[in-house]
Amino acid sequence: MDTEQSRARAQALFARNLEYITEGRIREWVELFDPDGVLEFPYPPPGVRPRFVGHHQLYEHMKDFPKQFDVRFSGLVFHETTDPELVIAEFVGHGRGVITKRPFHQVYISVVRFRDGRIVHFRDFWNPLVTIRTAATVGHVWRGLVDLVRKRRPDTSSRR
Secondary structure: OOHHHHHHHHHHHHHHHHHHHHOOOHHHHHHOEEEEEEEEOOOOOOOOOOEEEHHHHHHHHHOOHHHHEEEEEEEEEEEOOOOOOEEEEEEEEEEEEOOOOOEEEEEEEEEEEEEOOEEEEEEEEOOHHHHHHHHOOHHHHHHHHHHHHHHHOOOOHHHO
16 A cells, blocks of 8 residues: 555544544444554543553543443544554544533544554543533542542551
8 A cells, every 4th residue: 555545544544533433333433443542632621631542541541431421523634654554643623512402612633643443542632621511520520539539538447
């Protein structure tokens, strides 16, 4: 496969990634990744891990996305790189929170490395505050506070 074919394949796979997320096809989305593929969030919201590795972790992280967000993506622009298996994409997500009905408008930049037609590393840059404003319910906030208190409280069970 020549350079332009590799680039076109990687860009088509990236576009399919957005389609699968929009359609709530999370199992198929996970299959776009290499079995040891990585999803990384440089700026994760509180309570969200910054890195997920492998199909199981990817699925567990994303399985409830369709229950939380009704999102469509537009304005997809690819920035050409010297490496045809490296995709840099800008796009916009717009929609609403499924439970809260609050509007969702998010600008993304994704840096994604492909190998043999699979995602091996997906670094996703987005604003966690938009996600929190759109999807956070009282229950989410309460669970976040409880988790925060638990993390800060010293473990006294071994002192008894």
